[in-house]
Amino acid sequence: MKRSPAIRLVLALSGLIVGCGPSFPQQTGATQDSSALRSLDVIDADALVQFSLLAALAAGDYGGGAPLSEVRKAGDFGLGTFDRLDGEMILLDGDFYQVQADASVHRREDGNSAPFATVKFFNEDGSFAEVSAKSLLELDQWFDRRLPNAQIPVAIKLQGRFDELTLRSAPPQTPPYRPLADVIDQQVTWQRRNVPGTLIGFRCPKWMGTLNVAGYHWHFLSDDHTIGGHVLDCRFKGATAAYDECATVTIRLPDSQSFENIDMTDVSEADVNKIERQRTAN
Amino acid sequence: MKRSPAIRLVLALSGLIVGCGPSFPQQTGATQDSSALRSLDVIDADALVQFSLLAALAAGDYGGGAPLSEVRKAGDFGLGTFDRLDGEMILLDGDFYQVQADASVHRREDGNSAPFATVKFFNEDGSFAEVSAKSLLELDQWFDRRLPNAQIPVAIKLQGRFDELTLRSAPPQTPPYRPLADVIDQQVTWQRRNVPGTLIGFRCPKWMGTLNVAGYHWHFLSDDHTIGGHVLDCRFKGATAAYDECATVTIRLPDSQSFENIDMTDVSEADVNKIERQRTAN
Numbered sequence: 001m002k003r004s005p006a007i008r009l010v011l012a013l014s015g016l017i018v019g020c021g022p023s024f025p026q027q028t029g030a031t032q033d034s035s036a037l038r039s040l041d042v043i044d045a046d047a048l049v050q051f052s053l054l055a056a057l058a059a060g061d062y063g064g065g066a067p068l069s070e071v072r073k074a075g076d077f078g079l080g081t082f083d084r085l086d087g088e089m090i091l092l093d094g095d096f097y098q099v100q101a102d103a104s105v106h107r108r109e110d111g112n113s114a115p116f117a118t119v120k121f122f123n124e125d126g127s128f129a130e131v132s133a134k135s136l137l138e139l140d141q142w143f144d145r146r147l148p149n150a151q152i153p154v155a156i157k158l159q160g161r162f163d164e165l166t167l168r169s170a171p172p173q174t175p176p177y178r179p180l181a182d183v184i185d186q187q188v189t190w191q192r193r194n195v196p197g198t199l200i201g202f203r204c205p206k207w208m209g210t211l212n213v214a215g216y217h218w219h220f221l222s223d224d225h226t227i228g229g230h231v232l233d234c235r236f237k238g239a240t241a242a243y244d245e246c247a248t249v250t251i252r253l254p255d256s257q258s259f260e261n262i263d264m265t266d267v268s269e270a271d272v273n274k275i276e277r278q279r280t281a282n
Numbered sequence: 283m284k285r286s287p288a289i290r291l292v293l294a295l296s297g298l299i300v301g302c303g304p305s306f307p308q309q310t311g312a313t314q315d316s317s318a319l320r321s322l323d324v325i326d327a328d329a330l331v332q333f334s335l336l337a338a339l340a341a342g343d344y345g346g347g348a349p350l351s352e353v354r355k356a357g358d359f360g361l362g363t364f365d366r367l368d369g370e371m372i373l374l375d376g377d378f379y380q381v382q383a384d385a386s387v388h389r390r391e392d393g394n395s396a397p398f399a400t401v402k403f404f405n406e407d408g409s410f411a412e413v414s415a416k417s418l419l420e421l422d423q424w425f426d427r428r429l430p431n432a433q434i435p436v437a438i439k440l441q442g443r444f445d446e447l448t449l450r451s452a453p454p455q456t457p458p459y460r461p462l463a464d465v466i467d468q469q470v471t472w473q474r475r476n477v478p479g480t481l482i483g484f485r486c487p488k489w490m491g492t493l494n495v496a497g498y499h500w501h502f503l504s505d506d507h508t509i510g511g512h513v514l515d516c517r518f519k520g521a522t523a524a525y526d527e528c529a530t531v532t533i534r535l536p537d538s539q540s541f542e543n544i545d546m547t548d549v550s551e552a553d554v555n556k557i558e559r560q561r562t563a564n
Contacts, residue, residue: 047532053489149542152535207335207546209491249533250329253434260431264489 048153048202048246049074050118052254055210055264057081057116058271060177063258065115068096068108074252077155079200079219080117082108085183086172088230090200090221091119097221099228101171101188107225115254118202118212120155124242131158132237139234140216143203143241151205153212153246158199160239165192165220167229181271184278189232197222199231210267211251213276232277330435330484330528331356332400334536337492337546339363339398340553342459345540347397350378350390356534359437361482361501362399364390367465368454370512372482372503373401379503381510383453383470389507397536400484400494402437406524413440414519421516422498425485425523433487435494435528440481442521447474447502449511463553466560471514479504481513492549493533495558514559 051066051074062085071080072094080089087100096108128146133139147154168189177183201218208214218231253259333348333356344367353362354376362371369382378390410428415421429436450471459465483500490496500513535541 044532055489151542151544207337207493211489247535247537249535250326251531251533253529253531255529260433262433 044248044250045121045123046246047074047248047250048118048120048155048204049250049252050116050212051080051114051252052116052259053210053251053264054116054212054272055267056254056259056262057085058180058210058267058275059262059264060179061254061256061258061262062115062173062177063175064256065113065254066117066252067110067113069110070252071114071117071119072096072110074250075119075121077122077157077200078117078119079202079217080114080119081170083113083115084172084174085115085170085177085180088169088219088228089114089117090219090228091117092198092200092221097225097228099167099169099219099230101169103167103169103188103190103227103229105221105226105228118217120244120246122155122157122242122244125245127240127242129240131160131239131241134235136216136218136231136233139218143216147203147243148245151207153205153208153249154203155244155246156199156201156203156241157243158201158239158241159197160236161194161196162192162220162234162236163194164233164235165195165227165231166190166233167192167220167227168232169229179267179271180275184275190229192222192227195222195227197227199234208249210264210269210272213272214269215273217276230276326530326532327403327405328528329356329530329532330400330402330437330486331532331534332398332494333362333396333534334398334541335492335533335546336398336494336554337549338536338541338544339367340462340492340549340557341544341546342461343536343538343540343544344397344455344459345457346538347395347536348399348534349392349395351392352534353396353399353401354378354392356532357401357403359404359439359482360399360401361484361499362396362401363452365395365397366454366456367397367452367459367462369451370501370510371396371399372501372510373399374480374482374503379507379510381449381451381501381512383451385449385451385470385472385509385511387503387508387510400499402526402528404437404439404524404526407527409522409524411522413442413521413523416517418498418500418513418515421500425498429485429525430527433489435487435490435531436485437526437528438481438483438485438523439525440483440521440523441479442518443476443478444474444502444516444518445476446515446517447477447509447513448472448515449474449502449509450514451511461549461553462557466557472511474504474509477504477509479509481516490531492546492551492554495554496551497555499558512558
């Protein structure tokens, strides 16, 4: 929530000179000007910014998405996935990392894209010392007892040495894309022990439903950037955690035919829970 | 969608110097800085900006809300309601109007507040000439056949002479507030004929569920600012309509104890439909 006016101003100005994207096709019987949807103008420094909807991803809208150069304008901290569902995305201190299904971690510059991402500029509102948890569920419950206002999204950055981590990623998909709940059986999981690193997480309120992951969503990156992934379980002692409340939720909608056509009506919170929390046997 | 860089820059700069609001109470076991939630930083000129959630309003969160001075920064076109559910709000060409339950229309300056509002800077993306409809339902269907991308919110401004209008407003409520579906039986409706004026509307996609009104939501203001309200039905010929697609949805969350505590779990789309579309016998 702390704001750096200089940085925000640069963002605002850079947003103003971003060009226009493609416009919608001319409508029969309508006149339409030459301006167009979807350049990223300016960002509220206190906003959680999400690109597309988790429901659209869950329904199989894995192709393309927002260029990382656009995502970068909306935050320096966050998580998501890449074009074709090719691995887990971590955005930490302004740098993008891709954790592929072979457990390899790659720093990514612009030139890739995110069909789904949740990011923000991390500005600490409060912190906790000596955070310990024997499981991810215990960690979620620990924060539930301490974080303010359950109706407001919160970003959480937790740093420490992890005694144990269960991580996952997924292999890239090929069209025609199947729903995420089907694809998730292809996820690859692995365990690591005694790793110093950072949990990158969000808690979204219940009212966000399937727009995002209601409840907690955690990705991990080791300090040496060699280990990462979507977190299915973890155990650690004596970590420190900072949190940042989001007064605003901003949803950037994809400018794609696939998003226009995707059918999200069958995506339930139960599906999302299966996708984000279930450990499969592999 | 057309942007005026000068105006956007002024908005961005004015946003940067907005002060901080009240902070959350200190958390046990947490350190917390002195920065705080909820000043309105900067606005994406292509965003639909909503203050609070329709589900929260439907559940009875009628008190206070966003100061009109904040709402004004987020758009020049829109609709909503006022503190204590005291009438229908219209924002047109940057001016606020309040239509009370006695059918009177009042221009409102800052100093009032909106527990719920949906606004944007109206920048025409396309237009239609010779729009005619024998009913509101027919109007909605007319736009459904012609507007692009049903997954993207659209603002619609329709100007013409209205042969017939059925309008409504609601009287102010007193705490403890009852849910909107109960209160709506107190709505007052009236009919007017042969009135030149403007329909102020939004079409929200299905995925917005109860965050806003999925489907169409229309308010009306006459050209002479003496007749207005929430539109339950209308009939007109030869109107002109302009629309503005919203690449971004921005939700500004209330900084209130009542929002923190409101239970939205029982609000359904059927409730919202009843609230927004039902004509009662009075």
